[in-house]
Amino acid sequence: MNLIDATGLRVSLGGQPVLSDVDFSIAPGEIVTIVGPNGSGKSTLLRTLIGAVRPESGKVRHRPGLRLGYVPQKLAMDPTLPLTVMRFLSLPHRVPAAERAAALEEAGAGTLGDRPMTGLSGGQFQRVLLARALLNKPDVLLLDEPTQGLDQPGSAAFYRQIEHIRSHLGCAVVMVSHELHVVMSASDRVVCLNGHVCCQGHPEVVAQAAEYRALFGSGTHGALALYRHEHSHSHDADCGHTHHEGHHDHGAAPAPRTAEAG
Template sequence: MSTRSALIEASGLRVSLGGRPVLQGVDFSVGPEEIVTIVGPNGSGKSTLLRTMIGAVRPEAGHVRRQAGLRLGYVPQKLALDPTLPLDVMRFLSLPRRISAAERRRALEDAGAGQLGDRPLAGLSGGQLQRVVLARALLERPQVLLLDEPTQGLDQPGSAAFYRQIEHIRSRLGCAVVMVSHELHVVMSASDRVVCLNGHVCCEGRPEAVAQAAEYRALFGTGTNGALALYRHEHSHVHDPGCSHDHHPHSHARTEPATAAEGR
């Protein structure tokens, strides 16, 4: 993707947390209306990359460039809420700034949570709360929506339903989507591009190409490969075919492949 067309772009990122290197030489970008999924084992820097992209983490080297005035929506991996807070969903969406009831209802509908407006936050299931947090992010009318493992804890049908909702959001709002996930069998098939991360970019490209890449198989094995056709995302975008590999000298020989359960 050319620098000119990217909504947000990172170049040469190096990030350490607590003195431990997390990201090294990472280049990453997302273009208009693209769905990009970031996959990788635990500790590979996926969440750190997202937090660096939104400006919550400062890199030691490299930089992040955003288009002027770019609106971002961020859904964190987990939102810590005090269960004793006497808040219903509609009021929660109006904090810390007042937002019209119509806008809040529209955001809930887009997030697939239109029936939850009057429910107390403390009474929501994990999946319901995640959709409400998604609605909150949509109130920013984001041009790039970033989601950090948004279906963590959901079963496979729930995960598939959530990502179909994300495609609806992309279609209706015309926003790009960047999401971190372990759920390769659902997410990869719904993505325009997949980035495999393990401290650096191991491999990236179309889902089918990444699933065949040696770097990807070294990390995850081959158990999820056959399921890519379960949920096919149709789109009219044009992308560069194939999978591009970097030439970082890091070896994956010591990385334990994910089990089938971990891959899901």
């Protein structure tokens, strides 16, 4: 059973259509990345999946008892607020110190507990937000462009941490990203969005699809070789479908990978 099933989603913001007849699903343990140009509806889809945006039509179904962890694209904080990382993780509801420390460790930020939030680098701040999302022990971790503003090595390290979390905690992951060359390697399936689902499937198959290349150009595929995982199983692509078509069957989730991206 899928953790999340969304069918026929139509969303408008400010009277402007943003999503049209979008189908989306994620299976247990799967890492799915949503890519698309600016204004393509990626963040809106993520917020619709978690229930923050109500669709005009269509449905989002969660598996009963589903726990979600959400990492927003950005979080503005008052720079004069004297708030340590550990204190931040205990707002708005108190969380036992051991649980906060464990979440920081899982997010690769175990040494940051006593640091002031306003003194963190961009990468450290994102890892603390990740730790906050992990406090809920999520079945699905949803991240909205979590490495925006980080350099390429920082981004690659963050995505490797996400793969570690998926492997260690067994949670599924939905990511929105604009960093095609890095994020492709960290995904089991890529959904290419431009108001509707243009193309989806295994990263290397999607990178060859005409719909993907029309949006991003053909040069992006070369970078995949630098980060590519080796897979022993086959993949199916679901490319060339427009938003007028019905629900897509993604099949079983790929087996978790054990290789690390270089």
